[in-house]
Amino acid sequence: MTDDVTLGIAIDCTDPRMLARFWTTALPYVAASPPAGWASWEDFLTACDVPESEWNDGASIEPANGSGPTITFLKVPEPKQTKNRVHLDVKVSGGRRVDPQTRESRIRAKEAELVAAGAVNLTEYLAGDHLDHLVMADPEDNEFCIV
Template sequence: MDQHPELGITFDCHDAQVVAAFWCRALGWVESPPPQGWDDWPSFLTDHGVPEDEWGDGAAIRPTTGDGPSISFLKVPEAKTVKNRMHLDVKVSGGRHVDQELRETRIRAKEADLVAHGARSLREDVGEDGRLDHVVMADPEGNEFCVV
């Protein structure tokens, strides 16, 4: 029987712990537990010969339910230099069928919360009717995402 691959998403970054904490906040997710067979991350890292001074070079988060893909964060030496070719949407509005005033209130509330936790608002995208559709933002290291 063929086994289907699992989806994992990885962000390159300078400070994996800071960026992982930000995305836990943005998505309401939690730190991923260590792989099966290990009680904690230090045991896993020790067993795999990772020097202790590199333990903070990576982090992983997942939905609180454990269902769905995980997001990993890995320390890299280079900085982000160009626009993302892929981005995440933080969906908080409830969809376009929701009353526009309520949608905008939800988007603005999430935007304000994320700015308070290290994000930057880059621009607003509005529809042809002049109403807010989504806000383009950047996480603490400049990775772009949308609050929709």
């Protein structure tokens, strides 16, 4: 095993910049920095002779605190067609050790924020009589959970 292996997550989509913006709202992430030596992605793409019409073929976000995987959004021609086999969890509740009303309040606050940013609530799951988590869809119908 080598120490130079890192984890990155790639999500296919039709509008990478839009979806990257959504996920910087959902997670403590920011737009990825341009490659070292470049002041902006536009400068880098121009220097690499990438036509401006292709600048939205991909977008990346990175953890604001520098710890965790990058998430890259890659343009594909077709819309999402089936259920995700892998999904992201937006963990805000503090887990089941937290008072159920506090958990629900935290989950509902994040739900409201993400619905305002274009997400849709698909399903609610209970643990006993209390909200456990929500299954949501991002603006391109990729499922994720608010836990």
